[in-house]
Amino acid sequence: xxxxxxxxxxxxxxxxxxxxxxxxxxxxxxxxxxxxxxxxxxxxxxxxxxxxxxxxxxxxxxxxxxxxxxxxxxxxxxxxxxxxxxxxxxxxx
Numbered sequence: 001x002x003x004x005x006x007x008x009x010x011x012x013x014x015x016x017x018x019x020x021x022x023x024x025x026x027x028x029x030x031x032x033x034x035x036x037x038x039x040x041x042x043x044x045x046x047x048x049x050x051x052x053x054x055x056x057x058x059x060x061x062x063x064x065x066x067x068x069x070x071x072x073x074x075x076x077x078x079x080x081x082x083x084x085x086x087x088x089x090x091x092x093x
């Protein structure tokens with residue numbers, strides 16, 4: 001059994017890797033949309049920034065400080081609606 005070596009230039013390799021990342025992100029989003037068996041909506045970073053009126057950096061700090069719960073799947077970060085609601089209740093008393 002012989003092994004075949006394929007040589008690909010950087011441009012094509014990077015293009016292929018971006019496409020694989022896009023496919024992976026799509027698969028991840030499909031599995032999140034199924035809600036892991038729960039009837040709760042999941043939001044992506046951009047949506048949560050708008051809901052909370054904060055920047056991406058502020059939301060990152062909130063994640064780092066474990067102020068708001070999240071789930072990371074691949075390179076995407078998702079936030080459960082009930083966790084966002086719990087955070088809002090905690091700051092509003």
